[in-house]
Amino acid sequence: DAGVIQSPRHEVTEMGQEVTLRCKPISGHDYLFWYRQTMMRGLELLIYFNNNVPIDDSGMPEDRFSAKMPNASFSTLKIQPSEPRDSAVYFCASRPTSGGYNEQFFGPGTRLTVL
Amino acid sequence: AQSVTQLGSHVSVSEGALVLLRCNYSSSVPPYLFWYVQYPNQGLQLLLKYTTGATLVKGINGFEAEFKKSETSFHLTKPSAHMSDAAEYFCAVTGANNLFFGTGTRLTVIP
Numbered sequence: 001d002a003g004v005i006q007s008p009r010h011e012v013t014e015m016g017q018e019v020t021l022r023c024k025p026i027s028g029h030d031y032l033f034w035y036r037q038t039m040m041r042g043l044e045l046l047i048y049f050n051n052n053v054p055i056d057d058s059g060m061p062e063d064r065f066s067a068k069m070p071n072a073s074f075s076t077l078k079i080q081p082s083e084p085r086d087s088a089v090y091f092c093a094s095r096p097t098s099g100g101y102n103e104q105f106f107g108p109g110t111r112l113t114v115l
Numbered sequence: 116a117q118s119v120t121q122l123g124s125h126v127s128v129s130e131g132a133l134v135l136l137r138c139n140y141s142s143s144v145p146p147y148l149f150w151y152v153q154y155p156n157q158g159l160q161l162l163l164k165y166t167t168g169a170t171l172v173k174g175i176n177g178f179e180a181e182f183k184k185s186e187t188s189f190h191l192t193k194p195s196a197h198m199s200d201a202a203e204y205f206c207a208v209t210g211a212n213n214l215f216f217g218t219g220t221r222l223t224v225i226p
Contacts, residue, residue, distance in 0.1 A: 031212065042216075043218075055212065056213075093158075106151075107158050
């Protein structure tokens with residue numbers, strides 16, 4: 001079974017540009033999570049979805065960030081406009097509704113560099 | 116509210132020495148506890164988890180952790196460190212629908 005898939009793995013962009021990160025959760029998983037990891041702030045939960053509906057977006061840093069989940073197999077995290085302080089590794093994780101005791105399965109991450 | 120505290124952001128051990136990474140939790144309900152490992156340039160992967168039952172939990176790569184309710188602790192140990200254990204380790208506790216992660220401990224193994 002394929003794990004969580006994220007694309008691109010690396011993204012370099014210039015300040016002010018729009019950035020879109022993509023995630024495909026594990027098939028059958030009803031929860032999807034977006035995290036950001038930086039040296040300064042560690043691992044931060046940005047937003048999570050259940051059955052494609054955003055449940056908690058209190059971790060989204062500001063209006064420049066938006067996330068969508070149009071269907072059970074795809075989610076995007078968009079930053080518009082991007083700023084150098086958005087440089088980080090962004091992880092997507094998923095888990096099933098039942099079983100596993102809330103264990104999450106992580107993707108390999110997208111390393112974003114904003115110049 | 117649920118939270119975890121990892122004592123020591125960096126731990127260094129010699130190859131072959133005991134590894135001990137500390138985690139204390141706070142939870143208003145019986146906790147489910149996890150240790151994840153992150154190797155360089157990779158995502159987090161599950162090392163082990165405590166749900167119910169036996170308080171000593173064994174994980175992958177020779178790691179184990181013991182749930183101690185009286186001490187609200189879930190420390191991670193390995194009897195003999197290997198160079199390949201160099202990574203960042205995260206402790207986590209279950210929330211209502213998600214996990215609350217600690218700030219991580221970076222383990223360095225000295226040859």
